[in-house]
Amino acid sequence: MTVDARTAARRPIHWAVGGALVVATALVPSAESAAAEQKSEVALRYACPLPSGTEEVDVVVSAVLPTTARTGEEIRPEKISVEVGLPATSLTRFRDLDAATLAATARLTVRNAVGDTAADASWQELTAEPVPLPEPGEGEGGLTLAATGEVPTVAFGTPGRATLTPAELALSLSSRTADGEPTTPPGLDVSCEPVPGQESELAAVDIRGDEDPASPAPTPGGSDPAPEPTPGRPAEGLPPSARDRIDDLTEKRLDALEDDPGSCPIEIPPEWVMTTAETYAAGYANAAKLNGAAALGPAFMKVVLNKRYINDSCASTVDVSSEVNFDYQGKRQLPPTKATFLSYGFMPTTATMTLEQVGPPAAIHTHTVTNTPTYPEETTVTAQLVMRLSDVEVNGVPLDVGPDCRTERPFEQVLRGYGQSYPPAGYLVAYGGTLTGYAHIPPFTDCGADEDLDPIFTAAISSTGKKADNYAKMTQAPLCVATNPEGPDCPPRKPKPEK
Known part of the structure; x- marks a missing residue:
């Protein structure tokens, strides 16, 4: 990596963008603690x-x-080790493949809890170095893999006895x-x-409030840093020109680089910093032909943040890729x-979608x-969906559409939101907000138990x-991040939908 110190001083690398404000700061090593x-x-x-x-x-x-920490203080578990003892009977498959060594990557779910509140953190990418497979009959014939690595920090917002408890364990075994x-x-x-x-x-950690006289004292010779101000909630929205401004700024910067490619001698590789979060989303979807709207949600969402994080200081852009699954x-x-809805403009139709x-x-x-x-940003969410219809009534009369009435293929739903980080406004992944977009609904198939109803629903919807x-x-709604289960947005809240 080549760094020009003067340029770096003028334009520092910023992590607190695109939802990374909550996440990235929780994953960097925390300050030295005076606690035992x-x-x-x-x-x-x-x-x-x-x-x-x-x-x-x-x-x-x-x-x-x-052993102790203050409320809100980041705790980083260190010297992590997950030792897995595989029995001899489980190694036969690998011997049959002529394997000589076995390695593993482990992902351990750890439940962080204090009082009645708990959230799961993912200790992932723990790696176990290759270990020679024992010969049949050698000792007890088993094998132990020791997976180690760094894991996310956790912070607790309520005083009390906080616990960390291992839960599900996923192993990816690789043989050579x-x-x-x-x-x-x-x-x-x-x-x-x-x-x-x-x-x-x-483990258990004693979480103490700042007013607790037994709280850890400041490090000798130093003082506690001033607390970071709590970020305010984003404003309700940005002007319609927000996207145009983002595009214009990006194009302007890229044009400048074409004229003078040497103007930015900083090369930064992709950064990989992942954590999990949960939230809800709710809203409405219009049915254009039916001149009506259907309520959506509140839908529970499981989010994996920062699957890829690229800070391109040459282009003055940050691109963050995350992913989400709905869960009902x-x-x-x-x-x-x-x-x-009123099908064809006059026939009342009720259906479960x-x-x-x-x-x-x-x-x-x-x-x-x-x-x-201001750090303007654009967020795009792209999902592949299939629409199913059931419990259909036309003018109050049940219509048997069968058990598998659906669109003949998945369709792509793209939603976009626009915001800025300084000051927070519009849609931001960490804080939530409004996303909008359009979808193309494909024709329907397998509708009708006794007759072919596909043409009717295709024509109507x-x-x-x-x-x-x-x-x-x-x-x-704002994200409830696993590394901060006692944060103000945990447990996740259900938002009020907007039309």
Whole structure:
């Protein structure tokens, strides 16, 4: 990486954009604490579905944590280790592949709790170095993989006894031959659950309020830094020209780089900083042909933030890629909604509409321009959906549409929001706000138990030609981030939809 110190001083690298304000600051190492440390360890049994069958596996989780912390103080678990003892019977599959070594990547869900409030954090990308496979009959024939790595910080906002408890464990096992080549197949993914009835608490931390006289004292010779001001909620919206301003600033900067490519000698590789969050969204979707709108949500959403973070100081832009899945009773869908329309302008029609999410998680992309003090940004959310219809009544008479009345193919729903970071205004991923967009509804298929009703629903609901003509407006609540379960936005709230 080449850095021009003078340029870097004029234009520092900013992380607090595109929803990264809440996330990135929670993932960088926290300041040195004067509190005493404790090395915590818990031995657990996990049930893992292995090729040999579901087997109980010994897992030892250890970490170093402070014994006390103040409310709101970031706590970083250190010296993380997840040791997984695989029984001899589970190794037969890898020997059959002529594997010589076995390695793993582990993802451990850890429940952070204080009082009645809890949130799950993901300790992911913990890596276990390759270990030689024991020969059959060698000792007990088992194998232990020790996965280590860095994990997100956590902060608790309420005084009390805070606990960290391991939950689900996901293992990605990879095997290689004696020549160092991947086997065929190269690995195995396993999702393990803790065996019930165990004392599974890893550690407890005494969380004390700032007014508590027993709170840790400041470091000798220093003083506590002034607290960061609490960010205000974004303003309700930005002028319609917000997107044009973002585009103009981006184009202006790119044009300048073409004229003078050497004007920005800073090269920054992509940054990968992930954490999880939860929120709700609610709104309305218009049915253009029916001259009406259907309520959507409140829909619960599971978010993975910062799957990719690229700070391009040469182009003065920051691009953040995240993803989201809807969750309704364990299914990837929005809650079913009942709506009444006037079909063909005169016939009252009532139906239950369900939007199912298909394919990969919905993509969230935030593009921020950093060469202006306000840091304007555009966020695009793209989801693949299938619309299903059920419980249809026409003029009060039930119409049997069958069990699988749906659009013949998934359709793409794209929603966009515009905001700025300084001062916060409009839509920001961390704070939420309003997203709008249009969708093209495909023709319907498999509608009708005794007769073909596809043409009727296609004519009444589906988009004309290739035009995306069905308008949707969704309001997202602020994110409840896993690294701050006691934050003001946890547990996640349900927003009030706007028409």
